[in-house]
Amino acid sequence: MSVRTCVFVHAWRLPRVLFGVCVSFLSAGFGILAPSETYPLPTTSSGWEPRLGSPFPSGPCTSFTGAQAVAEPNGQGPKNPRVSSVTVQLEMKPLWEEFNQLGTEMIVTKAGRRMFPPFQVKILGMDSLADYALLMDFIPLDDKRYRYAFHSSAWLVAGKADPATPGRVHFHPDSPAKGAQWMRQIVSFDKLKLTNNLLDDNGHIILNSMHRYQPRFHVVFVDPRKDSERYAQENFKSFIFTETQFTAVTAYQNHRITQLKIASNPFAKGFQRE
Amino acid sequence: MSVRTCVFVHAWRLPRVLFGVCVSFLSAGFGILAPSETYPLPTTSSGWEPRLGSPFPSGPCTSFTGAQAVAEPNGQGPKNPRVSSVTVQLEMKPLWEEFNQLGTEMIVTKAGRRMFPPFQVKILGMDSLADYALLMDFIPLDDKRYRYAFHSSAWLVAGKADPATPGRVHFHPDSPAKGAQWMRQIVSFDKLKLTNNLLDDNGHIILNSMHRYQPRFHVVFVDPRKDSERYAQENFKSFIFTETQFTAVTAYQNHRITQLKIASNPFAKGFQRE
DNA sequence: CGTTTTGCACCTAGGTGGAAAGAT
């Protein structure tokens, strides 16, 4: 399937075009967006290898494992200097790695569930005076469905992936804001919730349980030019931290994941050492 | 005392001039502001009658008592149409009036205490596409200190006012934002806290206990022009709701105020009917 | 003596995983 994604958005908390980040499929059109709302994105894919025409990572985006934990996307084509100079550090990287080593699981519920660890980043290199929007989306890591073999404590492929969920984007609710504001302190996506409800109308991210996903983080420069749509491809930069990938579940499968969640999430303190 | 207030601000979450709302005394200079931070404002005054040269209400600003509860300031001089067309409705007006009838008291603590009822407004008439900042400040209602006579259940003048507290302004933390955003729903100043700590460095509003105050609400248009300071006087509009005036206290004096607080504040439910 | 501070019990509001029941 050929997927074309277009960056272009109408109406940002406003009744007319302000700037844009619109994502459309070959067959889909535009849409009106508002912060905290979500929007269809291509989620069907055979992984997150390069996809023709996608403005979001068209090359293998890797997160560096250096001391700074900076994600450096590649192959996103020519970029506006206002985004090309942006770098991002994943917060709580050691904790993410600890989970990732065990095989991170994220609970999805009908009502929506937060992620843990929380997706938080430190941002550098923005133009202090320019407006930016920050958003996240989730792409399938493969086309498979999984099941957990309790006896062997291992994930097994259980077949082909279920039909793709409605693709959505989560805008950080402070969007849009000045670069100075985003860089001032750690940016936390703690309003983002994951659900398995295909009919969700709370703006949550919809995922298939027992499928694997890769979170993506996008920085979009809000181009003040009237014809900003023309520069859509240049005005954003995407980041992927491979240590944040996870399997969506309705109940924890790996007991070691459960224990690590309990040990590290303050809200689960009630389950510590019994 | 002659007080001159100047509208002009440097740095809005940003390292250089963006737009401004700076308030200075005759003897005081400028300052760097950021949302949620506060800033010196003239608080010494012989009431809130007209004050020469003040960009904030220079005429008797009254709140209408009509069905819409719209405050209509007067005598603020020529205004930019982007602010002159703005009207504001006080939310929970009946509750405010109920308190006001008894003599509203607001607790001040070292750590800072919220107001109750909460100061919330509905805003109309903004330019949807323009940027605005919203802020509040508090001015002394008179030059007196009070004490409460429990036996007669009445407030008595206890002398001349204590030295004025450091004047501060509370910017609504969402500032600046588009008119459309502000008008979308009720704007609540629930992050604003009152303190009696003269050395407070949490950005709270500092008040003298046993003194009376009048909250003010200011709408500032963020003028994109380079020389916006020149138009500072034109770019804001102030609103005063007389039913929101109160006496600052460290402990409630009037028992009927206590009862009304308990009856109407959800967080005080633990004290209902004993 | 009037006023302020402190610790506290009691709330609101909402994020946890567990256990049992339900669904397919």
Next chain:
DNA sequence: ATCTTTCCACCTAGGTGCAAAACG
């Protein structure tokens, strides 16, 4: 048999007025 839903006890986080102690 596998997966999902629901309810719940138990947390975090923080906003209340109260009572006693402290202050000046």
